[in-house]
Amino acid sequence: xxxxxxxxxxxxxxxxxxxxxxxxxxxxxxxxxxxxxxxxxxxxxxxxxxxxxxxxxxxxxxxxxxxxxxxxxxxxxxxxxxxxxxxxxxxxxxxxxxxxxxxxxxxxxxxxxxxxxxxxxxxxxxxxxxxxxxxxxxxxxxxxxxxxxxxxxxxxxxxxxxxxxxxxxxxxxxxxxxxxxxxxxxxxxxxxxxxxxxxxxxxxxxxxxxxxxxxxxxxxxxxxxxxxxxxxxxxxxxxxxxxxxxxxxxxxxxxxxxxxxxxxxxxxxxxxxxxxxxxxxxxxxxxxxxxxxxxxxxxxxxxxxxxxxxxxxxxxxxxxxxxxxxxxxxxxxxxxxxxxxxxxxxxxxxxxxxxxxxxxxxxxxxxxxxxxxxxxxxxxxxxxxxxxxxxxxxxxxxxxxxxxxxxxxxxxxxxxxxxxxxxxxxxxxxxxxxxxxxxxxxxxxxxxxxxxxxxxxx
Ligand SMILES: Nc1ncnc2c1ncn2[C@@H]1O[C@H](COP(=O)(O)OP(=O)(O)OP(=O)(O)O)[C@@H](O)[C@H]1O
Ligand SMILES: [Mg+2]
Numbered sequence: 001x002x003x004x005x006x007x008x009x010x011x012x013x014x015x016x017x018x019x020x021x022x023x024x025x026x027x028x029x030x031x032x033x034x035x036x037x038x039x040x041x042x043x044x045x046x047x048x049x050x051x052x053x054x055x056x057x058x059x060x061x062x063x064x065x066x067x068x069x070x071x072x073x074x075x076x077x078x079x080x081x082x083x084x085x086x087x088x089x090x091x092x093x094x095x096x097x098x099x100x101x102x103x104x105x106x107x108x109x110x111x112x113x114x115x116x117x118x119x120x121x122x123x124x125x126x127x128x129x130x131x132x133x134x135x136x137x138x139x140x141x142x143x144x145x146x147x148x149x150x151x152x153x154x155x156x157x158x159x160x161x162x163x164x165x166x167x168x169x170x171x172x173x174x175x176x177x178x179x180x181x182x183x184x185x186x187x188x189x190x191x192x193x194x195x196x197x198x199x200x201x202x203x204x205x206x207x208x209x210x211x212x213x214x215x216x217x218x219x220x221x222x223x224x225x226x227x228x229x230x231x232x233x234x235x236x237x238x239x240x241x242x243x244x245x246x247x248x249x250x251x252x253x254x255x256x257x258x259x260x261x262x263x264x265x266x267x268x269x270x271x272x273x274x275x276x277x278x279x280x281x282x283x284x285x286x287x288x289x290x291x292x293x294x295x296x297x298x299x300x301x302x303x304x305x306x307x308x309x310x311x312x313x314x315x316x317x318x319x320x321x322x323x324x325x326x327x328x329x330x331x332x333x334x335x336x337x338x339x340x341x342x343x344x345x346x347x348x349x350x351x352x353x354x355x356x357x358x359x360x361x362x363x364x365x366x367x368x369x370x371x372x373x374x375x376x377x378x379x380x381x382x383x384x385x386x387x388x389x390x391x392x393x394x395x396x397x398x399x400x401x402x403x404x405x406x407x408x409x410x411x412x413x414x415x416x417x418x419x420x421x422x423x424x425x426x427x428x429x430x431x432x433x434x435x436x437x438x439x440x441x442x443x444x445x446x447x448x449x450x451x452x453x454x455x456x457x458x
Contacts, residue, residue, distance in 0.1 A: 058090065062093055074097060077093075119138050123216060125140070127213055130174070137153065181198045194218070195218060235399070243282075251272060278414075288347070292344075292420065292426075305337060306370050326362070329368070336370060338377045341427075348421050352444050359383065378445065382441065383442055387437050387442055389403075400419075
């Protein structure tokens with residue numbers, strides 16, 4: 001049978017009644033009276049203790065555990081033994097604690113995952129609340145703008161973000177409640193960084209703006225590419241315009257009557273022929289470049305006999321060298337084979353040798369050497385010509401770049417030769433290096449793996 005507080009009370013009542021009866025009979029004996037009172041007190045004390053242990057302490061333990069849960073300690077549990085309703089209460093509190101602990105664990109994992117994503121994103125991120133206080137900045141943002149998270153978190157955005165454009169972006173995001181995109185330039189002592197910032201509003205469940213995320217992109221590379229593209233179009237147009245104007249002018253003069261003079265006719269036709277040739281070469285070079293620049297371009301692979309290839313192109317070079325009394329020497333290791341695209345490797349030899357002869361004054365020397373080294377084929381073209389200054393050296397592979405524009409144009413050059421060479425080297429997974437000293441000469445070294453890695457296409 002279950003012992004309830006009523007039963008305990010009843011027991012106590014009977015006990016007092018019985019002891020009261022005894023008291024009335026033995027009241028004369030003080031000693032017995034005191035003894036009975038002590039016994040009565042002890043019994044009462046034990047009963048109170050029992051009540052405390054059975055009901056009050058378990059409830060106090062339960063309250064203490066709930067307090068701990070309220071303070072965020074989800075590991076708190078009630079361990080005190082209890083029975084009946086109090087036991088049920090304990091079990092429910094422990095169940096609630098387990099659920100809370102599981103939920104907080106899940107939440108912690110989710111927020112950690114979110115923070116990892118936010119921190120590792122390639123764009124800078126800033127979270128601003130509706131009052132303008134910054135709550136979060138990610139690692140990329142700090143690497144872009146400097147400082148630590150503490151320099152931004154808890155501050156108003158306009159106190160710590162320097163650019164007016166950013167302020168405007170935040171204000172317009174809140175004002176129009178939609179994404180706002182702007183760009184700005186950051187200038188430090190040495191360089192310029194082009195930035196783009198996008199403000200995106202954050203809405204709560206009642207569709208009210210609760211804040212904004214600012215996303216920062218570094219668009220310097222894109223700007224550079226855009227400038228290169230614009231430069232390229234301008235250069236191509238300029239290079240095309242010169243021969244076309246010339247052809248147009250001379251043919252018009254001929255048609256206007258100059259063709260009747262055989263001497264003038266011959267001279268003008270020669271110019272027209274030369275200019276049209278120049279146009280043809282330019283267009284050919286542009287086509288070669290655009291073909292080589294295609295991402296998925298894989299050249300058709302041939303087994304190239306280097307000796308043979310050099311012998312094929314030599315007459316062209318020798319003729320040009322002879323016109324300037326330049327001594328052309330070759331030093332080619334016998335029996336060398338190279339896996340690559342023969343048309344392109346041929347073009348590479350022509351472009352390098354042509355440069356060596358073009359930029360070497362009369363009586364100079366041009367040497368071509370090809371050898372094998374650790375399964376690589378090394379091609380070296382050296383001259384003792386005008387050379388290139390250190391500052392210009394890194395630019396000679398750019399399209400249309402010419403050190404001395406007037407001189408190159410006189411030699412018929414368009415400034416695409418080395419850009420093409422560089423691309424050919426890249427598609428063959430090789431390396432190119434250029435050494436030069438002004439008025440001393442230039443050496444271009446190309447290293448190709450004997451067997452290229454790209455797939456064969458036929
Ligand atoms: N061997 C060299 N010695 C000195 N300067 C050179 C040498 N090779 C290249 N250059 C410089 O580099 C520039 C770029 O060379 P590149 O071959 O790309 O163009 P180019 O010779 O002017 O024209 P082309 O497109 O007809 O080859 C040249 O204009 C020249 O100023
Ligand atoms: Mg050239």
